[in-house]
Amino acid sequence: MAQDMRTILQESKVDRAAVDRYAAGAQKIVGEHRVSARQADLLSASRDYWPVNSIWMREGVFPALPQLVVWPESTAEVSELLALANREKIPVTPYGEGSGALGGVIPLKGGITIDLKRMNKIRALDEKNLLVTVESGLNGALYEEKLNRAGYTGGHFPQSLRCSTVGGWLSCRAAGQFSTRYGKIEDMAVCLEAVLPDGTVFSGRSVPRTATGPRADHLLLGSEGTLGIITSATLRIWPLPEKRHLATYTFERLEEGLEAIRLFMRAGTRPAVVRLYDGQETGNHFPELGDKRCALILLIEGNTRIVDAEAQVIEDCVRLKGAESAGAEYVEHWLEKRFDVSVASILFQKGAVLDTIEVTTNWHNAHSTYLAMQEALLGVEGTMLASGHYSHVYPEGAALYVTAVGFPGEDKIGYYKKLWQAAMPACHQKGAAFSHHHGVGLHRGLWMADEHGPGLDVLKKIKTALDPQGIMNPGKLGLEEVRTWRK
Ligand SMILES: Cc1cc2nc3c(=O)[nH]c(=O)nc-3n(C[C@H](O)[C@H](O)[C@H](O)COP(=O)(O)OP(=O)(O)OC[C@H]3O[C@@H](n4cnc5c(N)ncnc54)[C@H](O)[C@@H]3O)c2cc1C
Numbered sequence: 001m002a003q004d005m006r007t008i009l010q011e012s013k014v015d016r017a018a019v020d021r022y023a024a025g026a027q028k029i030v031g032e033h034r035v036s037a038r039q040a041d042l043l044s045a046s047r048d049y050w051p052v053n054s055i056w057m058r059e060g061v062f063p064a065l066p067q068l069v070v071w072p073e074s075t076a077e078v079s080e081l082l083a084l085a086n087r088e089k090i091p092v093t094p095y096g097e098g099s100g101a102l103g104g105v106i107p108l109k110g111g112i113t114i115d116l117k118r119m120n121k122i123r124a125l126d127e128k129n130l131l132v133t134v135e136s137g138l139n140g141a142l143y144e145e146k147l148n149r150a151g152y153t154g155g156h157f158p159q160s161l162r163c164s165t166v167g168g169w170l171s172c173r174a175a176g177q178f179s180t181r182y183g184k185i186e187d188m189a190v191c192l193e194a195v196l197p198d199g200t201v202f203s204g205r206s207v208p209r210t211a212t213g214p215r216a217d218h219l220l221l222g223s224e225g226t227l228g229i230i231t232s233a234t235l236r237i238w239p240l241p242e243k244r245h246l247a248t249y250t251f252e253r254l255e256e257g258l259e260a261i262r263l264f265m266r267a268g269t270r271p272a273v274v275r276l277y278d279g280q281e282t283g284n285h286f287p288e289l290g291d292k293r294c295a296l297i298l299l300i301e302g303n304t305r306i307v308d309a310e311a312q313v314i315e316d317c318v319r320l321k322g323a324e325s326a327g328a329e330y331v332e333h334w335l336e337k338r339f340d341v342s343v344a345s346i347l348f349q350k351g352a353v354l355d356t357i358e359v360t361t362n363w364h365n366a367h368s369t370y371l372a373m374q375e376a377l378l379g380v381e382g383t384m385l386a387s388g389h390y391s392h393v394y395p396e397g398a399a400l401y402v403t404a405v406g407f408p409g410e411d412k413i414g415y416y417k418k419l420w421q422a423a424m425p426a427c428h429q430k431g432a433a434f435s436h437h438h439g440v441g442l443h444r445g446l447w448m449a450d451e452h453g454p455g456l457d458v459l460k461k462i463k464t465a466l467d468p469q470g471i472m473n474p475g476k477l478g479l480e481e482v483r484t485w486r487k
Pocket residue numbers: 048049093094095096097098099100101104105116136137157158159160163164165166167168169170171172173174175176177224225226228229230231341437438439441473476
């Protein structure tokens with residue numbers, strides 16, 4: 001039985017009688033075949049892509065298990081399921097595709113996992129207003145494919161496109177690889193439809209903007225399942241681009257590349273893809289370029305005349321900073337490989353521990369944060385590599401994505417904790433923000449007080465007001481202490 005499997009983070013469970021009552025009620029709402037307590041279903045819903053889960057899985061243990069998995073197909077069903085859980089005080093964990101990187105779907109207190117994958121319809125495609133209304137459980141790659149067939153793009157390409165859902169993106173404030181042109185998910189989200197723990201369904205208006213007070217629906221953006229369930233969203237879309245321009249430049253030093261990006265963003269260009277790699281990552285991704293220079297890859301797309309003009313402005317800016325042109329083939333190579341993360345699994349199998357930590361910098365601390373985090377990570381015994389790149393750039397700064405790989409021997413979890421204990425203060429001391437797009441989940445919750453200060457109490461008050469019974473995804477976003485997972 002799944003219930004007998006060894007779990008490491010299970011804080012508590014709901015008593016059997018209450019779960020049975022809930023199962024009977026849920027079967028009335030969604031039908032028998034969409035409620036399960038089968039071992040395979042409980043195990044599948046117990047974890048995400050947090051590297052710690054991979055370590056535990058290789059050791060044959062699990063973080064925590066839900067006691068029931070339910071698959072609703074409509075907003076009305078989600079509403080009834082939540083209202084029932086609220087009455088019975090049963091914890092609820094929303095589940096998209098489990099691609100989260102920080103343990104966000106681990107059901108620390110057992111209870112019900114609500115898997116949204118069957119809520120996967122495009123409700124409306126509004127070509128005149130360039131809007132699409134989509135249910136939250138739709139897989140990312142299918143979402144983009146459906147739009148492409150109609151001549152549009154959603155403009156959102158996280159590396160996890162093929163294993164994540166629209167609702168997961170909204171819940172985690174995700175960012176895609178083409179974000180400099182199309183924006184992050186919150187820039188695309190015109191309005192959301194959501195269900196609160198008491199079953200209340202509400203939605204925002206699909207108009208370009210409102211000034212009628214704070215947006216209640218936008219509160220759910222980044223709430224990671226702690227306030228309610230997002231059931232659908234109206235998102236911006238774009239006609240498929242007329243032209244794509246690809247370019248690669250290399251710089252002797254990382255700082256020169258950063259300065260070049262700052263200049264072309266300041267000039268008003270908005271290339272879709274901007275990725276600047278340090279020497280190590282340049283050598284790893286593009287061996288022909290070696291590891292002595294730093295590669296900047298660019299993809300500009302849209303209207304032909306605008307693309308041509310942007311390419312020219314960018315060329316002028318990068319030349320001012322000593323760039324050498326390296327040709328389009330490196331961007332083509334990146335486009336081919338951009339969803340391939342197989343090297344991580346290979347390294348895990350060889351006994352490595354690795355993680356990626358993405359933080360947000362301004363231009364004044366973009367380089368110093370990289371140096372500080374790299375030094376901190378390399379200072380942890382066992383670390384073999386700490387490299388980085390910048391992407392998701394803005395006129396005011398850039399996301400910095402640091403990768404650490406180590407071979408720590410026996411105590412892999414202890415080593416993992418040390419990595420973060422070194423990297424987070426280094427990021428904080430340089431004034432960078434703790435996350436750019438992976439979100440908080442369970443693990444980053446340990447640093448939420450440092451990130452938000454008194455703002456964390458504001459978030460806690462909102463949580464208490466909307467979820468007074470505390471049933472929604474307990475222990476996440478740093479909104480409460482988690483006994484089983486500490487620094
Ligand atoms: C290889 C890899 C690459 C990645 N690349 C990127 C990237 O480029 N950009 C990026 O932003 N992220 C990236 N991520 C992180 C992850 O894919 C995103 O956070 C994604 O948005 C999660 O979507 P999901 O559907 O898998 O959500 P899940 O992992 O299932 O859930 C994530 C959180 O959202 C909550 N949730 C899910 N659906 C709902 C809903 N409908 N309503 C309320 N709460 C909900 C869950 O309870 C959980 O707390 C990557 C992850 C991996 C493993």
